[in-house]
Amino acid sequence: MAADVHKKKGWEVPNGSLAPGDGQHTERSESPTPGLAQGTEPGAGQEGAMFVHTRSYEDLTSPEDGAAAARSPEERRGEPAEPSSMEQISKDFSELSTQLTGMALDLEEEMRQSKEGKLEPSPQTTRRDSVLSGKEEEDVTMDAWRMHRKHVFVLSEAGKPVYSRYGSEEALSSTMGVMMALVSFLEAEKNAIRSIHADGYKVVFVRRSPLVLVAVARTRQSEQEIAHELLYIYYQILSLLTWTQLNHIFQQKQNYDLRRLLAGSERITDNLLDLMAHDPSFLMGAVRCLPLAASVRDAVSTSLQQAKAKSLVFSILLSGNQLVSLVRKKDQFLHPIDLHLLFNLISSSSSFREGEAWTPICLPKFNSSGFFHAHISYLEQEMDLCLLLVSTDREDFFTVSDCKRRFQERLRRRGVHHALQEALRTPFYSVAQVGIPDLRHFIYKSKSSGLFTSPKIEAPYVREEEKERLLGLYQYLHSRAHNSSRPLKNIYFTGPRENLLAWVTSAFELYICYSPLGTKAGAISAVNKLMKWIRKEEDRLFILTPQTY
Amino acid sequence: MSGRRVDAKVVLLGQEGVGKSSLVERCAHRRFRPGPYQNTIGAAFVAKVISVGEQTVTLGIWDTAGSERYEAMSRIYYRGARAAVVCYDLTDSSSFQRAKFWVNELQNCEEGCRIYLCGTKSDLLEEDRRKRGVDFHDVQDYADEIKAELFETSSKTGQSVDELFQKVAEDYVHFTAFQVMTEEKGVDLGQRSGAYFYSCCHH
Numbered sequence: 001m002a003a004d005v006h007k008k009k010g011w012e013v014p015n016g017s018l019a020p021g022d023g024q025h026t027e028r029s030e031s032p033t034p035g036l037a038q039g040t041e042p043g044a045g046q047e048g049a050m051f052v053h054t055r056s057y058e059d060l061t062s063p064e065d066g067a068a069a070a071r072s073p074e075e076r077r078g079e080p081a082e083p084s085s086m087e088q089i090s091k092d093f094s095e096l097s098t099q100l101t102g103m104a105l106d107l108e109e110e111m112r113q114s115k116e117g118k119l120e121p122s123p124q125t126t127r128r129d130s131v132l133s134g135k136e137e138e139d140v141t142m143d144a145w146r147m148h149r150k151h152v153f154v155l156s157e158a159g160k161p162v163y164s165r166y167g168s169e170e171a172l173s174s175t176m177g178v179m180m181a182l183v184s185f186l187e188a189e190k191n192a193i194r195s196i197h198a199d200g201y202k203v204v205f206v207r208r209s210p211l212v213l214v215a216v217a218r219t220r221q222s223e224q225e226i227a228h229e230l231l232y233i234y235y236q237i238l239s240l241l242t243w244t245q246l247n248h249i250f251q252q253k254q255n256y257d258l259r260r261l262l263a264g265s266e267r268i269t270d271n272l273l274d275l276m277a278h279d280p281s282f283l284m285g286a287v288r289c290l291p292l293a294a295s296v297r298d299a300v301s302t303s304l305q306q307a308k309a310k311s312l313v314f315s316i317l318l319s320g321n322q323l324v325s326l327v328r329k330k331d332q333f334l335h336p337i338d339l340h341l342l343f344n345l346i347s348s349s350s351s352f353r354e355g356e357a358w359t360p361i362c363l364p365k366f367n368s369s370g371f372f373h374a375h376i377s378y379l380e381q382e383m384d385l386c387l388l389l390v391s392t393d394r395e396d397f398f399t400v401s402d403c404k405r406r407f408q409e410r411l412r413r414r415g416v417h418h419a420l421q422e423a424l425r426t427p428f429y430s431v432a433q434v435g436i437p438d439l440r441h442f443i444y445k446s447k448s449s450g451l452f453t454s455p456k457i458e459a460p461y462v463r464e465e466e467k468e469r470l471l472g473l474y475q476y477l478h479s480r481a482h483n484s485s486r487p488l489k490n491i492y493f494t495g496p497r498e499n500l501l502a503w504v505t506s507a508f509e510l511y512i513c514y515s516p517l518g519t520k521a522g523a524i525s526a527v528n529k530l531m532k533w534i535r536k537e538e539d540r541l542f543i544l545t546p547q548t549y
Numbered sequence: 550m551s552g553r554r555v556d557a558k559v560v561l562l563g564q565e566g567v568g569k570s571s572l573v574e575r576c577a578h579r580r581f582r583p584g585p586y587q588n589t590i591g592a593a594f595v596a597k598v599i600s601v602g603e604q605t606v607t608l609g610i611w612d613t614a615g616s617e618r619y620e621a622m623s624r625i626y627y628r629g630a631r632a633a634v635v636c637y638d639l640t641d642s643s644s645f646q647r648a649k650f651w652v653n654e655l656q657n658c659e660e661g662c663r664i665y666l667c668g669t670k671s672d673l674l675e676e677d678r679r680k681r682g683v684d685f686h687d688v689q690d691y692a693d694e695i696k697a698e699l700f701e702t703s704s705k706t707g708q709s710v711d712e713l714f715q716k717v718a719e720d721y722v723h724f725t726a727f728q729v730m731t732e733e734k735g736v737d738l739g740q741r742s743g744a745y746f747y748s749c750c751h752h
């Protein structure tokens with residue numbers, strides 16, 4: 001078995017130097033601007049990053065796995081680290097303002113096309129005003145979201161079913177189109193993403209030999225985003241089997257029925273699809289932290305760090321789908337995707353609540369050829385605090401289990417137990433804390449740390465479909481901002497029910513949602529104020545001093 | 550994997566869904582959770598203290614996942630086990646075939662491991678006799694043949710669950726007492742004190 005990942009090739013993460021260089025994080029301006037170098041934005045780690053650097057979902061959808069994860073530091077250094085003056089801010093904001101109109105037109109154009117059932121780009125002859133009319137926006141935001149339906153299939157290249165999101169009955173309706181497209185798809189090259197549009201559906205294929213993943217979606221997600229979700233499903237399967245084992249199986253027997261090996265894991269995959277529809281972590285390709293006083297978090301991290309063992313690679317404490325602390329072996333970086341898979345594994349099963357689990361797990365972005373062994377347990381019955389200790393040695397259960405005991409003892413001695421309990425009572429903060437009346441919600445991601453922060457989703461987004469609609473709007477802006485042929489740095493979106501603004505720089509991404517009555521100028525000053533607030537709160541909302549052992 | 554803070558390693562094996570986790574839940578927490586079935590991922594470890602006469606024995610119980618996905622990995626869970634509870638569902642004959650597979654595996658790889666055959670969900674037979682999918686006498690013959698103890702349990706009602714684990718503990722004590730005399734190699738009881746101990750299973 002490939003449990004001893006240490007000895008395997010590919011163990012070394014090739015980008016140990018990816019943490020921002022030392023010189024880059026000395027200057028922490030109060031209100032950062034796009035000119036700021038990565039590593040100085042709010043939320044950027046002061047002592048290096050915890051994660052492998054990624055470029056959000058481009059990383060996932062890039063043809064060669066891993067290649068994109070290894071963004072060279074040179075590339076980043078090439079960006080000028082301009083001083084963060086007010087002058088710069090206003091310059092950026094004026095740039096922001098000028099781009100808004102174009103965006104709104106763009107969106108309107110696309111909506112008209114999709115209403116007419118056309119998806120090929122049509123000549124943009126009928127441009128109108130910059131702000132969208134309420135009625136048309138309604139089409140996007142209501143009907144499409146209500147019909148929010150996405151079927152996901154996984155097949156082997158021989159056409160054997162591996163996974164299907166919904167029961168066969170529902171699957172049937174879309175199977176025909178899938179199969180037809182599959183034929184043409186399979187003629188295409190490996191590792192490609194293909195999509196077709198038919199009857200208001202988008203059918204997106206991702207081929208990761210020996211598997212083919214298919215989504216039939218009626219959402220307004222871009223095909224890139226749908227492909228991104230499919231790749232998560234692919235990685236989810238790898239995390240259970242390893243890439244090596246998966247390939248070995250199909251080399252032995254082309255028409256192997258993989259459902260045998262995946263039996264019982266459907267729940268995990270279902271949960272992942274649900275999570276992706278609700279949790280912006282996946283969209284942002286980043287990890288959210290439990291808001292926690294820096295002193296408490298440091299005490300937790302130090303306790304974790306001290307409870308180490310030779311075979312440990314990562315010690316992770318999490319609550320819900322938020323990170324409390326992560327301590328890693330020196331020079332080993334976790335990929336946010338791998339952490340998301342761990343979050344999903346834990347949230348999909350209540351079986352970890354009992355005893356101590358000791359389970360093989362592959363972290364496919366870290367090393368897809370071997371298994372780690374993870375010790376998974378909750379610290380206390382009634383407390384939503386789950387400890388994950390990732391070890392390279394499957395024989396090391398009792399040593400690792402002892403690390404847990406030592407960790408708990410240290411926590412107790414440092415007296416942070418109560419503070420932790422207190423923090424768990426309010427795992428999400430309210431946007432009201434920011435003090436901007438028109439601001440309803442936001443997502444802010446620090447690119448260098450791979451962490452993001454976002455308040456609780458509150459009124460008027462109360463019902464489940466309203467929450468999904470909001471995430472859908474973020475998804476939409478995100479896909480526009482990251483459109484590979486025409487990326488946009490600033491997007492301003494006005495609708496009858498809310499206005500949104502997206503701002504993507506080399507150092508951070510910010511998406512805000514505010515009242516439909518708010519003006520563009522108001523939004524711009526809100527951004528300014530919000531960034532200052534995030535800077536002020538950064539040591540509570542982010543992990544600025546990640547630890548290693 | 551040999552634990553210092555447990556006396557005897559006990560492993561639960563058997564097809565998925567036969568009720569291994571429910572058995573542990575009943576034994577350790579005296580409860581049964583109807584709810585939706587949550588298959589085990591990898592394996593879960595629970596320590597259970599059982600009194601045998603004047604002595605206490607700590608069983609380190611490994612509740613393994615029945616999914617075939619973990620089959621290749623199962624060795625690490627049963628290696629060095631003193632006892633294996635091989636489970637099958639009394640209402641499902643295929644699960645008994647799977648139990649035989651595990652018995653073979655143990656006979657080949659773990660000679661020192663005592664085998665306890667455990668037919669689960671006996672309450673379902675109470676409801677309806679015709680549900681029995683595995684003939685009692687067939688199993689008894691098989692148990693004799695492999696020198697295994699045989700139990701029919703229900704985690705739902707608790708029937709025979711305590712008896713099963715009590716027997717495992719008693720056999721361990723008797724067997725070990727014999728071993729200590731012959732090998733002069735006792736159990737390290739010094740490790741079993743204070744906070745170092747699993748607290749979840751005291752009753």
Ligand SMILES: Nc1nc2c(ncn2[C@@H]2O[C@H](COP(=O)(O)OP(=O)(O)OP(=O)(O)O)[C@@H](O)[C@H]2O)c(=O)[nH]1
Pocket residue numbers: 264563564565566567568569570571572582583584585586587588589590613614615616669670671672673702703704705706
């Ligand atoms: N009626 C009845 N149902 C039971 C009994 N024991 C278990 N079950 C049910 O059988 C299902 C499977 O039980 P588990 O204990 O999770 O099975 P398992 O052997 O641990 O399964 P894996 O972890 O996948 O290997 C659950 O729905 C239980 O409620 C029993 O004694 N009586």
Ligand SMILES: [Mg+2]
Pocket residue numbers: 569570571587588589612613614615
């Ligand atoms: Mg189980």
